[in-house]
Amino acid sequence: VHAFLVSMIPSNFSCLRVLDMTGLPDSAPGRTPTGMSVWSGTVALAKACLELSKHQREFQRRGSKRHKGRSGTAAAAAPQPPGVDVHADLFVNGTSYGILRDALRSGAAGPLRLKCREFQAEELSAAGIAALLESLDPAFLRRVDLRFNNLGLTGLSVILPHLSRFPQLRSLKLQYSNVDVRRPTPESAIGIRCLAGQLGMLPSLRELNLGSSRLSGNLRQILCDLRAPLESLELSFCSLLPADLAFLSQSSHAASLKRLDLSGHDFSQGLLEPLRLLLEETSASLLHLDLMECRMADAQLAALLPTLRRCRRLRFLGLYGNSLSTAALKDLLRQTVELPDLRLVVYPFPADRAPPETSGWNSEESSDLEDVSVKVDAEFAGMLADSGRSDVVWTSNPYGHKDLDFFSL
Incomplete structure (x- = not known):
């Protein structure tokens, strides 16, 4: 990134107007196709902007000296090239804050103008975040x-x-x-x-x-x-009460929601019926549903299944971290293969196939667990193939897939 941008000299700018560098971390979470993290990618981009601004100033000074008239006064300044708009997703933390701030401040007069599409900041003060936001072009974010x-x-x-x-x-x-x-x-x-x-x-x-x-x-x-109305609402581990879910069910948001994340709530008791009613209201629009680590057992899943089957547009279902048996998961598979758009289910390791808990880590038990996981995956894959739905992926790995981003819904 840095080498490419620095190789551009002012004479190139008469041709190039826009350089789109958005979407680079598509190959893996947080990494560019070359393996550079998105954080170091932002630093490289900021350094290139500052270096090219410095190069432009030096270029202008040398040009001014060469074109001085006999009187010793500088000739009229040559028209400046229009520069390049660099569309980018920017990722900043405490380490990279200073250089990104300087690059954004120098952008208006420099040969490269950063146009931020997506801005992510971690571990910064409120004042630092506000300062960066004020430096961004309002038209692109x-x-x-x-x-x-x-x-x-x-x-x-x-x-x-x-x-x-x-x-x-x-x-x-x-x-x-x-x-x-x-x-x-x-x-x-x-x-x-x-x-x-x-x-x-x-x-x-x-x-x-x-x-x-x-x-x-x-x-x-x-x-x-x-x-x-919102189209994506993520409320994982928010300590919601039945009244919160009842409000959502009755609100204008319910019929518009494409993505809903309620992971980390206890649906084993009082929240289950409010959840079922909410899913009824979202069933016509819902594409992505996360219910991971929600203390659901077979009985709670069975109560939700009729409503889940009405979510005809569902593409993703996340149930990792719930205590579900092999029989309950197989029943879920049989009843959801009829959902035409379903492509990915993240399921928990079956509770009845897990080894008894021990006081310490044992490499032999870990190997046995992995063998059982492979067998379970094969069983589900066979059921999907027999149902003519080999296009659906069932996995017990919550991290081995790319999240369905809101902008791709």
Whole structure:
């Protein structure tokens, strides 16, 4: 990346106007096709922008000296080449913050102008994130991902007002932001109203991820000011209550949801019926459903199966981390092969095939477990082939597949 961009000299810019470098980490999560991480890729791009800006200034100084008139005054400046718009997805953390900030600030006058499509920041302060957002071109940004920043409601109140300048912002991810409103206080009530109002200032927002925020009983208040129904809502490990799911079922969001993640909730008891009712309301639109680590056993899955079968457009079903038997999983397979768009099911290792727990790790037991896993995979693959659905993948590996991104739904 760096070598290619630096090899460009100002005379090249009269030909090239746009360089699209978005979507590079398609070959593996977080990595470019050459194996460079997306983080180091952003650093390389920022360095190239700064180096080319420096090269341009030197080029202009040398040109100015060569064209001085006899009077010793500089001749009229030659028209500057228009430069190149570099469309990129930018990934920044504490290590790369400084160089990316400098590259964005120098962009307007430099030969390379960074146009950010997707912005991801980790482990930065609210002030640092706000400063970078203010340096981005407002016309291009479609996603902001602010995971692992420990912002809390106070930090979010600093950052979210800066997002209203991005009219094309469709996706906002705020997972692991250290938001906990399970115990209401006057301060948390003010923070929730502020958060709701700021989300309401994003007219194009269609995807929202609040994963690992403790929202118990407050979902209605947080989503009440949104201008349009959401199409993707990720609420994993959010400590939701039945009232939260009931609100979703009755809201305008339900009929529009294409992606829903409710992983990490206990559906073994009081949340199961609210979940079933919610799935009824989303069944016509739902493409991607995550219910991983939800304490579901065979009885809960059986109760959901009739509703799951009505989700005719479903492409992905995630059930990893639930305590389901081989018989229950085979019944699920038989009843969902009729879903025409289903392509991937991430299932838990069958509870009845797992070895008894021991006090320590044993390499022999690990090998036996792997052998059983291979046999189970083969059994499911055989059932899929017999049903004429070899196009469907059943896997017990939650990390061995590429997530279905909102923008590809």
